[in-house]
Amino acid sequence: MSSSLLLTLLTLCALTTPLVAMPAPTCRFHGYLVKESLKLLRQLGGRDFPGSCLPYNHNISFPDSAFPQASANRLQCHQALKVIYALLEGVELILANSTCPSTWDESTLDTFRNLQDQLLDQGHCFSDRGSSELFSAYFNNMTTVLEQEVGSECGWAVLKKDLVTVLDSALHKYHKCLK
Numbered sequence: 289m290s291s292s293l294l295l296t297l298l299t300l301c302a303l304t305t306p307l308v309a310m311p312a313p314t315c316r317f318h319g320y321l322v323k324e325s326l327k328l329l330r331q332l333g334g335r336d337f338p339g340s341c342l343p344y345n346h347n348i349s350f351p352d353s354a355f356p357q358a359s360a361n362r363l364q365c366h367q368a369l370k371v372i373y374a375l376l377e378g379v380e381l382i383l384a385n386s387t388c389p390s391t392w393d394e395s396t397l398d399t400f401r402n403l404q405d406q407l408l409d410q411g412h413c414f415s416d417r418g419s420s421e422l423f424s425a426y427f428n429n430m431t432t433v434l435e436q437e438v439g440s441e442c443g444w445a446v447l448k449k450d451l452v453t454v455l456d457s458a459l460h461k462y463h464k465c466l467k
């Protein structure tokens with residue numbers, strides 16, 4: 289590889305992952321990045337969960353059972369991280385393909401998405417087709433609501449609420465797995 293091509297590639301990498309100086313040597317989920325994601329989500333804006341959205345909330349039910357009961361061993365940790373990965377991946381697909389609500393702060397959203405790219409990149413070994421399938425009904429329902437003009441506000445509210453809830457509880461329950 290010519291050195292100028294290498295330089296171009298390195299520059300590209302530096303541009304796409306501005307918060308990481310070097311590629312992560314191992315595949316892992318960094319707890320501090322998850323914590324930072326949660327903080328950004330809470331700063332995104334939008335109202336507290338609107339009461340009028342409760343019916344949608346019931347129709348979009350996050351598959352909690354995908355999570356292992358405990359974080360006592362490596363197997364359970366691996367399963368927990370696979371579920372978090374599938375959730376973040378699905379959310380990123382939706383965000384990449386939609387217009388987010390105008391009530392959300394654009395620069396916070398950009399920073400959040402940048403962070404998600406890093407998390408997905410660094411945790412690539414937790415990518416798992418089985419987990420994605422578990423979430424397919426969830427994301428299909430979510431997409432359906434987001435595509436309705438009347439329901440889209442609720443779709444976004446549910447998406448944000450579920451993400452905050454799951455990341456918050458994962459940070460507590462699986463803190464040993466999220467080094």
Ligand SMILES: *[C@@H]1O[C@H](CO)[C@@H](O)[C@H](O)[C@H]1NC(C)=O
Pocket residue numbers: 343344347
């Ligand atoms: C929830 O799902 C039920 C059954 O599919 C449907 O009849 C109802 O209209 C849905 N509610 C909303 C708010 O989408």
Ligand SMILES: *[C@@H]1O[C@H](CO)[C@@H](O)[C@H](O)[C@H]1NC(C)=O
Pocket residue numbers: 347348349350351425426429
């Ligand atoms: C998706 O929507 C259908 C119909 O309203 C409902 O029966 C099902 O429980 C929902 N699944 C998820 C994971 O939200």
Ligand SMILES: *[C@@H]1O[C@H](CO)[C@@H](O)[C@H](O)[C@H]1NC(C)=O
Pocket residue numbers: 381382385
């Ligand atoms: C992206 O949005 C288009 C138009 O709304 C839709 O047809 C397509 O299926 C979406 N792709 C994904 C990956 O969600």
